[in-house]
Amino acid sequence: MSHKDPLLQPFQLKHLTLRNRIITTAHEPAYPEAGMPKDRYRAYHVERAKAGVALTMTAGSATVSKDSPPVFNNILAYKDEVVPYLKDLVDECHEHGTAVMIQLTHLGRRTGWSKGDWLPVVSPSHEREASHRAFPKQMEDWDIERIIKDFADAAERMQAAGMDGIEIEAYGHLHDQFWSPLTNTLEGPYGGSLQNRVRFTLDVLEAIRARVGTEFIVGVRFTADQAQKGGFGFEEGVEIAKLLKASGHIDFLNVIRGHIDTDPGLTDVIPVMGMRNSPHLDFAGEFRSSVDMPVFHAAKIPDVATARHAIAEGKLDMVGMTRAHLADPHIVRKIIEGREEQIRPCVGATYCLDRIYQAGDAFCIHNAATGRELTMPHDIPKADVKKKVVIVGAGPAGMEAARVAGERGHEVIVLEAAAQAGGQLLLTSQSPRRQEMISIIDWRMAECERLGVEFRFNTWAEAADVTTLKPDAVIIATGGYPHTEILEAGNELVVSAWDILSGDVKPKGKVLLFDDAGDHAAMQAAEVIADSGAELEVMTPDRAFAPEVMAMNLVPYMRAMQQKDVTFTVTFRLESVQKEGDGLVARVGSDYGGVEKYRHVDQVVINHGTRPLDDIYFDLKGTSSNAGEVVYEDLIVGTPQTKVNNPDGAFQLFRIGDAVSSRNTHAAIYDALRLVKDI
Structure with a gap:
């Protein structure tokens, strides 16, 4: 019964009653415009509020000072x-019964001097952070006084916006740069002893309370154990918590473990796919038992069962399911309605976080409506007229098209050449590190079964097979095949990354893997080769390898492969391969010119994306009403496709995903959603 569910019990935080125990912790999806949380940002948080989340913590983090320029598109507190924009967000979330807070920070050394107003980066030492690379100015007394005032000013703005409270960020940012002996070399009142190192935070809290009064809720999110040589450990973390509590100025603690000054450190704090779920939950429970304060926590808690366990066992007072809510903003509603099995799973791909740093804003790898709430629906409305929709291909694009068409109430038939759904994700999930990706397909299959979608497997569809079904709309989602014919000579002597991943080709001897796509397929194949005991060189013409994998997802690959016989070579291009005895000779050049090198190897593997499997699309194009044309202006704004190029055409025809061009899973799913939602 829902009223007995630990997750659905209210929690009293000071004067504020939180309606259940699930929160989204502070994170920055990078949706602001010029530092302002406008309509897109508001719609993102409101979607989660109207579905029942107890507390949405905005910003990750909102910066309080001009010498703390955002490292991506953060809110400028x-x-x-900023106040009226935040007030609109708060008011609308409150209408749906959700509390709203915001995380405030000064980044300290975790930013760059060449951003914003080109002011020096500041920190309690001159020590540079590896990730953001700036050498900071060691803070002077007037810097400290100025930033304390900036925190108080920002808190006052947040109170004026109607926020229920604020959270001070203290892991990796300026506050715990003061706390850690690794990053605080000051003398006098703010350096030396632990009491002195925490003094800056205590002074900030005192200044905030002087502005906002005693009723406004104030918390701190911090690391209680840096898990880093030379840093502070759990005992000091507990002591810091007791100092904060003794100040009388804080109402909750949001605890994590680790450090974020390097990509590996950040990935341990926020684990990605292939890493253990909820790795810090027991740690957070131990911390809670050591301090008499409300404790929040989030770190790869992707499923309801684990969240329920965390509350039922008293490990936490409030459980953060932040990435899980990017995958499915309606988690709480589905729990209340007894539909847990319909929750779209977070697969831990961390496309959301990695993409912020690479491309500027967060998207979920398999929920294309997240971050696009102004144009894309999370709940698919029924169509006015029931149609017959035929989909060719059951990879991620085809499965999303089938799900959305099913939600629209259409009769849906899926033709798939293989014996099961999955497409490229069947290959992806062969790797233990990436096996969670198959949940993208499994969830859609379960939804399609619920919606009555018909699947015809082991069916190699020809144009006549499609037209015989008399469809109103046809979606071609046949995907692509690996493209390896990129050499001046010797293309017949190479194998693809897919060949290695599928097991059709076994690694042997000395292997050269030439990666000219920079995606997961190359890294997965590299790991298979390294695990086989083969000697491996991964070569790329780029100045950095695996750019499409992105920073956090690269960490587990590197940890695995650096322990094996693997060499990484950048800025060199494989030009040709020829036979020599029982082996191969690879000729290597460079886009920079003037280079000719040779590698004597036993096997050459190439990763160069895919080419579309699109014959059936072109066979059907002439008999379709739109001749396959997509009106991009309508696609972009999310309105129906109505173009008619052939009045005698019997059906609309579209192709999506890699059947168009080599892209990624998110692009394939977004193609399907934005086309099919209006059919």
């Missing part, structure tokens, strides 16, 4: 004009 030092500007007065």
